[in-house]
Amino acid sequence: MLSRRTFIKSALATNVALLATPSQALQHVLTGSEEIPLLVFADEHSLNSKHFISNVAERKSNIDLDIGQHFELLREFCKESPRGQVSGLTRDSDFFALEQIAKDFGFYTQYSATHHYSGNTLTHEVSSSKDSAELITSSLKNAKDQWPQWLANHMRVLPRGNSQLVTKKTQITLANTDQHDFLVSWSLSSNKHI
């Protein structure tokens, strides 16, 4: 079975578009990493975020305006699952706050990306490990307006580990969108347990 890391590397080497479709290899990876406990947050006010969370099967939490109400859940999770992963598609301010809380448990950002609608343009800016940033950026682009679903399906293959982050950006034009969302997708895990 492919490990998550091997998968990212091999996908990069072969076909970047691979991740945008539910390929056979991806299924392998998903099964391969299923033991990692995952907690997922989503902003309940944004349509994209709702779309995202509806595709997530794991333990999840919808965030309203007061991010403070979710601190206890996050703390419990980090305490109970030091090898776990916390991910989300949220407002920027919510990511900011959750990231600060998680750091007390040794959980740090291994991946984050902003998703910004302006006029007909959707911009994804990905900050991730060197071997995955390009791959994720292209996959988000290929997923077009289904990018929240792509993210939901790939939460478990997002990078973990202690590597320097690099930034990649892509823009796509979408027809008939009147969205103003500025969302951030992100993933935190503990580098001590990789």
Added chain:
Amino acid sequence: MTKPLPQGITLGQLNAAVAEIEKVVGKDYVYLDDVKELRSYRDPYNTTDDADFAPSAAVAPQNVEQIQKILAIVNNYKIPVWTISTGKNFAYGGPAPRKPGYIVLDLKLMNKILEVNEKHGYAIVEPGVSYYDLYNYIQEKGLKLWIDCAAPAWGGIVGNTSEHGAGYTPYGDHLLMQCGMQVVLADGTIVETGMDTTANSKTGGLYKYGQGAAIDGLFTQSNFGVITRMGIWLMPEPPGYTPFMITLENEHDLETVTDLSLPLRVNQVIHNAPMTVDLLWESAMSVSRSQYYTGKGPMPDSHRKKMAKDLDLGIWNYYGAVYGPGPMMKNNMDVIRDTFGSIPGAKFHYDDTRKGDPGWDYRVKLMKGTPNMTEFSLLNWIGGGGHINFSPISAADGKSAMRQYEMIRKRSHEYGFDYIGEFLIGWRDQHHIFMLMFDRMSAEEKKRAHDLFAILVDDAAALGYGEYRTHLSFMDQIAGTFSWNDNALWDTHHALKDELDPNGILSPGKQGIWPKNLRGNS
């Protein structure tokens, strides 16, 4: 990545000191990884280069003895430490140190609530105790006490009070409510202030001043010691609470509402610090800027007016509350309604009509000390929002308020930023908070925000205004504006610094107070 080092210190010296510190606290409580661990001791809202405030390491001691040992080690190597308690000082520098290479002394693990006295209404806490912690403790024990918290409740009593922070109940002036502290000096001496200096003291949480000079204030917004314990007065839960909001239609209503407020505030008709909040601050709780305006520069008036109408908000929005038995609240509310009802277009709002509105809901929580984090939503006004607060003090006087507002708005528009701000009437003054919000992903915008802030400091000083607190980047500049009589005050700070911390190891540069070896370099 090269390790940031304090001025004059080699990597070898730093490593040697860190190895000794690890022996004191254990390796798990020393953070060295620049990429992961230390990134969380940076300030994401900084307007300059990230490296300007990058620590070399962080250490989390668990008790006073460990602090004493750490201070002995860094004294030996002359390596500066930067003390934080809960470390959430965002808008003013977050957990980051004043200069690169300092070791962050993070007191988060010293988080015991040592005493809560219901009868006399006080708590004694360690530095790592957050507002949430104290609130939860009080709830669990069913005590009839309220806390008073800063808008983001993840900060804590010691850190916030150290910064002269403010909250929204009648106990909102935190330093005024502080009673007694324990401090570790740079040489490891432990000092108690106030009544706790007497043997078997029974009154440490009751009377602030003790005997002799009251020195508690010396350890706030300064670098003369490490506060390891603090007493704070807590408000007894009142029999009733009536929050209210008044929407005001015109820009110049700020003048009238401020003038009308002062007598009500100083005579305790309004019990807490009333707030006059501008339209954008209020709107940002529920909408984003791009929903109303996608152009560059400040939002035009026509768009602002449309937003005000849609959201049923004023150009200014005034919040306050009264507390106590029903008849007393009714009496006070009658006076308040009569007073502000005289402003043309003023509209009163209460829970029955406003509940469910995000701006109202979180203010109602804050004015009764219910911890929350809702105000962070403001940062979504623009995508990737970061901010630093420009916080001048004005008189609680209409003309002064207008003068400050117009000065800041004009400058912020000139630099292409929205004015987002609020006034908070303290006991005689107003804290004016201008939330200078920028896209923290944009280097150009950060630079512009930085330049604007610097010019505002000078503009305010020219009009006779100083700031109550500031971001790391502007501490020296602002210290320079408190310069009366040939810098007599800062000379006094420096004399104390040299006496209490001759090696300059405690938070050098905090609020513009530098040890001898670093003065003139800043």
